[in-house]
Amino acid sequence: xxxxxxxxxxxxxxxxxxxxxxxxxxxxxxxxxxxxxxxxxxxxxxxxxxxxxxxxxxxxxxxxxxxxxxxxxxxxxxxxxxxxxxxxxxxxxxxxxxxxxxxxxxxxxxxxxxxxxxxxxxxxxxxxxxxxxxxxxxxxxxxxxxxxxxxxxxxxxx
Amino acid sequence: xxxxxxxxxxxxxxxxxxxxxxxxxxxxxxxxxxxxxxxxxxxxxxxxxxxxxxxxxxxxxxxxxxxxxxxxxxxxxxxxxxxxxxxxxxxxxxxxxxxxxxxxxxxxxxxxxxxxxxxxxxxxxxxxxxxxxxxxxxxxxxxxxxxxxxxxxxxxxxxxxxxxxxxxxxxxxxxxxxxxxxxxxxxxxxxxxxxxxxxxxxxxxxxxxxxxxxxxxxxxxxxxxxxxxxxxxxxxxxxxxxxxxxxxxxxxxxxxxxxxxxxxxxxxxxxxxxxxxxxxxxxxxxxxxxxxxxxxxxxxxxxxxxxxxxxxxxxxxxxxxxxxxxxxxxxxxxxxxxxxxxxxxxxxxxxxxx
Numbered sequence: 168x169x170x171x172x173x174x175x176x177x178x179x180x181x182x183x184x185x186x187x188x189x190x191x192x193x194x195x196x197x198x199x200x201x202x203x204x205x206x207x208x209x210x211x212x213x214x215x216x217x218x219x220x221x222x223x224x225x226x227x228x229x230x231x232x233x234x235x236x237x238x239x240x241x242x243x244x245x246x247x248x249x250x251x252x253x254x255x256x257x258x259x260x261x262x263x264x265x266x267x268x269x270x271x272x273x274x275x276x277x278x279x280x281x282x283x284x285x286x287x288x289x290x291x292x293x294x295x296x297x298x299x300x301x302x303x304x305x306x307x308x309x310x311x312x313x314x315x316x317x318x319x320x321x322x323x324x325x
Numbered sequence: 326x327x328x329x330x331x332x333x334x335x336x337x338x339x340x341x342x343x344x345x346x347x348x349x350x351x352x353x354x355x356x357x358x359x360x361x362x363x364x365x366x367x368x369x370x371x372x373x374x375x376x377x378x379x380x381x382x383x384x385x386x387x388x389x390x391x392x393x394x395x396x397x398x399x400x401x402x403x404x405x406x407x408x409x410x411x412x413x414x415x416x417x418x419x420x421x422x423x424x425x426x427x428x429x430x431x432x433x434x435x436x437x438x439x440x441x442x443x444x445x446x447x448x449x450x451x452x453x454x455x456x457x458x459x460x461x462x463x464x465x466x467x468x469x470x471x472x473x474x475x476x477x478x479x480x481x482x483x484x485x486x487x488x489x490x491x492x493x494x495x496x497x498x499x500x501x502x503x504x505x506x507x508x509x510x511x512x513x514x515x516x517x518x519x520x521x522x523x524x525x526x527x528x529x530x531x532x533x534x535x536x537x538x539x540x541x542x543x544x545x546x547x548x549x550x551x552x553x554x555x556x557x558x559x560x561x562x563x564x565x566x567x568x569x570x571x572x573x574x575x576x577x578x579x580x581x582x583x584x585x586x587x588x589x590x591x592x593x594x595x596x597x598x599x600x601x602x603x604x605x606x607x608x609x610x611x612x613x614x615x616x617x618x619x620x621x622x623x624x625x626x627x628x629x630x631x632x633x634x635x636x637x638x639x640x641x642x643x644x645x646x647x648x649x650x651x652x653x654x655x656x657x658x659x660x661x662x663x664x665x666x667x668x669x670x671x672x673x674x675x676x677x678x679x
Contacts, residue, residue: 188383188639195382
């Protein structure tokens with residue numbers, strides 16, 4: 168008698184589904200995920216995985232982790248990242264060494280694919296969670312990620 | 326002046342003081358028509374708002390809350406916007422039928438509203454074949470949908486309209502038979518008398534097992550007849566654009582939209598009247614105050630409307646073959662068995678009476 172068995176099973180599964188949505192309905196008042204954006208602009212915090220723009224974190228001594236290996240530049244599919252580098256004498260060892268001059272990031276061309284961040288061997292660049300990126304002038308979208316006068320954090324290349 | 330709840334006689338008496346009998350009759354009809362039209366245009370708009378709010382809560386959202394306090398004027402603003410929009414049409418459409426279709430849909434759903442007893446004697450038209458009238462009227466709506474889809478000269482609209490035809494014609498059987506099951510207990514088709522019968526206990530209690538089965542079948546078939554999800558293949562957005570009203574814009578689109586929500590209200594109101602005692606209060610607690618009947622009627626109806634919204638936001642859409650399997654292989658045979666069961670219960674006097 169699988170005919171009546173089917174009906175029983177059908178009603179049971181339908182009620183299971185309705186109980187799931189019913190629980191959501193009851194708890195919706197406190198669990199609403201909607202952000203009423205312009206109203207809560209002051210305390211709106213984006214979630215960690217949100218891809219706002221690429222930034223290069225610096226520590227308090229104005230040191231970053233970028234070695235200038237150019238892997239991010241190679242990984243970028245649309246030429247968003249541009250690294251200007253030269254060989255300078257390292258004051259500690261006295262040897263000539265590759266160092267970045269400017270890590271240029273064109274936010275206007277970026278598609279937020281994240282391949283540069285995956286490619287970076289030293290975790291020098293990462294995602295920021297800001298999203299209000301609109302400007303009135305296109306040139307403001309070209310950013311230099313390393314701060315002026317910054318240098319490589321010691322111990323990154325080891 | 327003593328205002329009775331029977332609006333038809335009240336208005337008739339008021340008008341007949343000023344004009345002849347025939348003119349008073351026509352005046353009464355026109356006045357009642359306008360009252361009902363106004364009430365249900367507004368009620369339809371607020372059902373849309375309710376649907377949006379309920380949908381938001383099911384999906385852990387907030388819903389419309391910008392226009393007016395708590396978003397209460399949102400649908401009013403939407404309606405104003407739709408009125409002010411241009412009525413576009415296609416060049417190769419059949420102009421006459423294309424323009425006629427929305428009125429078929431809205432008129433049929435408004436006609437059905439006339440027979441409901443909202444409270445004791447508050448009923449525009451107490452026809453003695455009430456349920457039969459409701460079933461007959463609710464099947465006219467599909468003509469509007471078929472006409473709209475056909476006259477639009479659009480393949481999506483045509484497919485949507487044809488699906489609607491298949492669906493509504495199939496599920497009307499189940500709606501009719503499940504109501505027939507309940508008529509076996511009441512022994513009358515007149516809605517006011519059906520409610521009189523329920524003074525000994527609501528029919529879903531009186532008829533116990535077969536009444537519950539009939540109620541379940543009725544709610545499934547009723548949801549399908551209003552073309553709502555999970556049976557909304559008529560306007561399956563992912564497949565057909567907007568279905569039969571793809572080519573409609575502005576107020577004509579709003580008529581279809583409004584009719585869908587008023588139909589939902591009608592289906593819930595029929596279920597309230599037949600299964601849950603209409604305007605009767607539970608255990609007769611407010612029998613002394615006749616006006617509260619409207620409150621109970623609307624409360625029960627909105628509860629059933631909420632049930633249909635719950636269906637909509639829970640179940641995935643059916644395929645056409647699954648839809649027809651459900652109707653012809655499951656609901657219809659069960660319904661016929663249920664009628665026999667109900668007939669036995671009425672014959673052997675096994676109904677529960679208080």
